[in-house]
Amino acid sequence: MRPDDIECANCARLQGASKSSREWVLTISLALIVPAFAITGVLTRMYHVRQESLAAEWLQDGSRAMQAGNAAQAVAALRTSLAYTPDDPAAELRLADAEMVRGHYAEAQSYLDAVLTADSGNGAANLSRARLAVREQNIPDALRYYHNAFYGEWPENETNRPLQARLELSQFLLEHGKNADAEAELISLAAAAPPNDVDMHLRTGELFFRAGSARHALDEFHSVLQTSPDNVEALKGAGMASLQLGAFSDAERYLAQAGRVAPNNTFIQTLLAETRNVLEANPFVRGLSEDGKQRRAQAAFLTATARLNACAVALRGPLGSSAAGVPDLQTAYARVQAMTPLVTDARTRTHPAEITDVMDLVFDIEKITALKCGPPQGTNLALLRLSQAAHGPGQ
Amino acid sequence: MSGPINADGASAGGMISGGANDDAVATGRGSRVKFERNRLLRLWNAWRRHVLTLRENPLFLLLAVLIGTFSGLAVVCFRIAIDWTRWWMLGSALAPPSWRVLLSPAVGGLVVALLVIYLFPRSRGSGVNQTKAAVYVFDGYVPFRTVIGKFVCCALAIGSGHSLGPEDPSLQMGAGIASLLGRRMRLSQEKLRLIAPVGAAAGLAAAFNAPIAAVLFVIEEVIGVWSGGTLGAIILSAVSSVVVMRWFLGSAPLFRIPAFRLQSPLELLAYAVLGITGGAASILFMRIIAYLRPRLMAWPRWTLIVQPAAAGLLIGLIGLKLPQVLGAGYPYIDQALHGDFTWRLLILLGAAKILATSFSFVSGTPGGMFAPTLFIGAMLGGAVGGLEQHFFHGLAGSEAAFALVGMGTMFAGFLRTPITSVFLVVEITGNYSIILPVMISNMLAYFISRRYQKVPLFDMLSRQDGMVLPSLEEVREQRVLRVEDALPESHIIVLAANEKSAQALEHLGPTTDLWLVVAERAGGWRLLAAEELRRRAANSPELTVGEISTRGPIPSVYPDQPLEEALRLIADWPLLVVTSRVNPYRLEGLITLDNILHTYRAS
Numbered sequence: 001m002r003p004d005d006i007e008c009a010n011c012a013r014l015q016g017a018s019k020s021s022r023e024w025v026l027t028i029s030l031a032l033i034v035p036a037f038a039i040t041g042v043l044t045r046m047y048h049v050r051q052e053s054l055a056a057e058w059l060q061d062g063s064r065a066m067q068a069g070n071a072a073q074a075v076a077a078l079r080t081s082l083a084y085t086p087d088d089p090a091a092e093l094r095l096a097d098a099e100m101v102r103g104h105y106a107e108a109q110s111y112l113d114a115v116l117t118a119d120s121g122n123g124a125a126n127l128s129r130a131r132l133a134v135r136e137q138n139i140p141d142a143l144r145y146y147h148n149a150f151y152g153e154w155p156e157n158e159t160n161r162p163l164q165a166r167l168e169l170s171q172f173l174l175e176h177g178k179n180a181d182a183e184a185e186l187i188s189l190a191a192a193a194p195p196n197d198v199d200m201h202l203r204t205g206e207l208f209f210r211a212g213s214a215r216h217a218l219d220e221f222h223s224v225l226q227t228s229p230d231n232v233e234a235l236k237g238a239g240m241a242s243l244q245l246g247a248f249s250d251a252e253r254y255l256a257q258a259g260r261v262a263p264n265n266t267f268i269q270t271l272l273a274e275t276r277n278v279l280e281a282n283p284f285v286r287g288l289s290e291d292g293k294q295r296r297a298q299a300a301f302l303t304a305t306a307r308l309n310a311c312a313v314a315l316r317g318p319l320g321s322s323a324a325g326v327p328d329l330q331t332a333y334a335r336v337q338a339m340t341p342l343v344t345d346a347r348t349r350t351h352p353a354e355i356t357d358v359m360d361l362v363f364d365i366e367k368i369t370a371l372k373c374g375p376p377q378g379t380n381l382a383l384l385r386l387s388q389a390a391h392g393p394g395q
Numbered sequence: 396m397s398g399p400i401n402a403d404g405a406s407a408g409g410m411i412s413g414g415a416n417d418d419a420v421a422t423g424r425g426s427r428v429k430f431e432r433n434r435l436l437r438l439w440n441a442w443r444r445h446v447l448t449l450r451e452n453p454l455f456l457l458l459a460v461l462i463g464t465f466s467g468l469a470v471v472c473f474r475i476a477i478d479w480t481r482w483w484m485l486g487s488a489l490a491p492p493s494w495r496v497l498l499s500p501a502v503g504g505l506v507v508a509l510l511v512i513y514l515f516p517r518s519r520g521s522g523v524n525q526t527k528a529a530v531y532v533f534d535g536y537v538p539f540r541t542v543i544g545k546f547v548c549c550a551l552a553i554g555s556g557h558s559l560g561p562e563d564p565s566l567q568m569g570a571g572i573a574s575l576l577g578r579r580m581r582l583s584q585e586k587l588r589l590i591a592p593v594g595a596a597a598g599l600a601a602a603f604n605a606p607i608a609a610v611l612f613v614i615e616e617v618i619g620v621w622s623g624g625t626l627g628a629i630i631l632s633a634v635s636s637v638v639v640m641r642w643f644l645g646s647a648p649l650f651r652i653p654a655f656r657l658q659s660p661l662e663l664l665a666y667a668v669l670g671i672t673g674g675a676a677s678i679l680f681m682r683i684i685a686y687l688r689p690r691l692m693a694w695p696r697w698t699l700i701v702q703p704a705a706a707g708l709l710i711g712l713i714g715l716k717l718p719q720v721l722g723a724g725y726p727y728i729d730q731a732l733h734g735d736f737t738w739r740l741l742i743l744l745g746a747a748k749i750l751a752t753s754f755s756f757v758s759g760t761p762g763g764m765f766a767p768t769l770f771i772g773a774m775l776g777g778a779v780g781g782l783e784q785h786f787f788h789g790l791a792g793s794e795a796a797f798a799l800v801g802m803g804t805m806f807a808g809f810l811r812t813p814i815t816s817v818f819l820v821v822e823i824t825g826n827y828s829i830i831l832p833v834m835i836s837n838m839l840a841y842f843i844s845r846r847y848q849k850v851p852l853f854d855m856l857s858r859q860d861g862m863v864l865p866s867l868e869e870v871r872e873q874r875v876l877r878v879e880d881a882l883p884e885s886h887i888i889v890l891a892a893n894e895k896s897a898q899a900l901e902h903l904g905p906t907t908d909l910w911l912v913v914a915e916r917a918g919g920w921r922l923l924a925a926e927e928l929r930r931r932a933a934n935s936p937e938l939t940v941g942e943i944s945t946r947g948p949i950p951s952v953y954p955d956q957p958l959e960e961a962l963r964l965i966a967d968w969p970l971l972v973v974t975s976r977v978n979p980y981r982l983e984g985l986i987t988l989d990n991i992l993h994t995y996r997a998s
Contacts, residue, residue, distance in 0.1 A: 022454070022580045022581060025576065025579040025580045026457075026458075026461075026580065029461055029465075029576060030461070033461075033464060033465075036465065036468050037468070040468045040471055040472060040643055041643070043471075043472060043475055044471060044475065044643040044644065047475045047478065047479070050479075050482070051478075054482075054487045057487075058487070058488075076488075076489065076490055079489055079726075079730070080487065080488050080489040080490075083489055083726040083729075084487075086647065086729070087647065106734055107733065107734065107735050110733040110734055110735070110795070111733070114733070
């Protein structure tokens, strides 16, 4: 039996009081909910505003510390920022960067994974995660995160970052000998890069060159030169690419201009000298007289023969004596001996095709000696470059 | 109460009386007011008719929602108050400046001590025990002043850097709000006793953002029984408080949980090691409190003012090297869960937190032990994981996973609520795959803690406070005596109702039994006095047993039923029949009051 069902005078009075009390307490309590919610709402709003402002302040402090190169201080500040806005991807990303600078890669990974769990398409987080994967030599993860990075979402003011990601991926692929994959990425990158982005085109050109695609590299350097004609790096790159492609005159032109812009750059000066050597040693230059061609071919023959002898001596002993242990050199020597009587003025003048035979032998000697005795110098180097232009570097 | 008013009529009257425009407008306004007033009255009447006349049980459920709502609001404000206090006293940095670290807990402790001594004396001590006391001793009474006291003192203590948590005060605030509402609504005594746990669940659920764990904790530690009516109210209040809390503070869990995956079953061995370590740490923590608290309580009364300040100073000194131990420490648990600390630092932090929390708690500073327990568990777990990875690479998973499991392990070992500890971790991670390591580790910690520390924490605290509250762990572990335990091994003589009395007498032989059992055709059992059978058989041997006066049907029990049930049923029956559950016609034995009492005495 419920207490309010008890039938007695006193109980009835109590029952009435109880009911009336309930009515009022329940009504007042329900009515109090509205102001209680309102007050709590105001307090919460103030609290969140304060939290956000603290988070922003600490984020700024952390960013400043990072810029000043103080990663430890940056980590402390950014962690504080994160304590106020635990899911702020900006703070988490910066914290991950700071942790990476400190060498705390596991912590960095944990923050990046937190960002990616919430937003798997976050471009910046994917890029950083890819860098971690590169550090761990985890190629499948690196590829996955790099791809996620440049197909991911980026802030509007960071449109360049996806391209940066692609550039990094290309570099990573090149470092792992995946030149064809790298070239494919670079082709996409070159198409997407804004024409006025000098740096991007320069780096793309360099990577094309490293990937063995001198033609694409030259295109990239050209596009840089259209925007800034005196860009030394572009001129140098174009020169090297032209040299690779066998366009020695163009190479000389680019390198000469680069030398004028940067006269103290020894690399460019050396390369220019090499290019000029090539031009001077090349018997196939258009417009050269037959006599000139013959002279150059003869000179090349003598230079190559001397290099062959020097190489044989350095390895085993003079050719034709006990150097039988180096068969390639012996074969080349035999061909030299067979060719020597033929290298006469009359024959080469009346049979221009003989020049080609002579130069073929010269190129073979330069290649073999480069292989057996290391990279050549001076005219031999010029002849080697000519051989590479004639047959390709791999042959 | 006003009678019904015809709103349409009033409106029409206004139209008729409108001669001039102004008058018409004024009259129109008047009728509009009347109309609105009328509508409100009708609403009020409907409200009174449908809601206020609710019987007590549905009203109790409605009240549970109300309690949950107010408790949720209180917990939101409490959490805000703690953070504001922290910003004000320690600053907004995670690693505050040294002078603040040193001074803030001491100053906070002094102010709190003054408040507790002069304004809110009942704010000291464990909220869980005070809620239990309300249930078992004070008819559900929790003074509202204690709610205010807990709010103010705990916000100040935790915010100033004392190593305590907000969950236990939240639980008590919920209980206090519930008690106030229940008293004001003049609920029956039975309901009033139950109202405090309803509020406690609401407070704890909002504090943890984990309604399941809160409900389980209240059942496991405060009321100890699964009763349908109470459970409904507890769940309703917990859910409504969590909804309110999430409305204001968002639904993000307490911690950002790292991904967890059990790589190999061998990892479970590593978690078993964590369970053993957690059990040992729980015992150490409990023993420190068991040793220090009564001694400090025995000090002269004036020292109560300086004890929290002195504890604060000691915590400040620890905080100079390890600022992570200040306050509840949630951000650092989060960091441990993300592998931000080395295992060496994790060990240091775990040990320092045990000391700091012991100082805070034994000095009488109000605040809870839940958050510190989770902190210690996370650090300890991370440390064990780190160590195992260091020495047995490949056996253990990530440190973060160990930190996560460690929280539950310490909860099970120290607070001795094994079921809550498992569900708490599953609920805050939202990851079911963690349940295996959590169960293994938690149960090991729980059993080790029980084996070497007989009295659970909350019971120990209540006994130190001079109150003996029922130990729910003891209740849980108490062996339930069953009917089969009292069943004597004796030859039972069962007579058939159609048996001739002379024949029955032959069956009876030289038995000394006073009562015989007669099996009825319909399947029941009746009692026949042996003396009566002998007397009637002597006079009329052809009389069937069924025709002789018998008592019955006798209540029957099953062997697996609690003995208490048999005691209740036996009343003035000389014996009860014990039948088989598989075959109710098969008699397993007879049980007398003597058998029952003997079994109770022997137990």
